[in-house]
Amino acid sequence: MERPSPMYVCNCNGIRERDAHAAIEAGANRPADIFRHCQSRPQCAKCVCDMRRMIQCRTEALRHAAE
Ligand code: FES
Secondary structure: OOOOOOOEEEOOOOEEHHHHHHHHHOOOOOHHHHHHHOOOOOOOOOOHHHHHHHHHHHHHHHHHHHO
């Protein structure tokens, strides 16, 4: 059976969605924190908006959970 390919948030550094989620769960609250968590650095920076969206989504989920 073929395994699904991992979804990448950052193609330059090979950061997968699950890596970014793990970084956010560990407290990353800006893209630079995600890069640091993944021991990488921004290159083209095309992924920064997606990372911000992921962080925003997590923040809103936590806020709704607290209401
Ligand atoms: S896609 Fe992330 S730095 Fe290029």
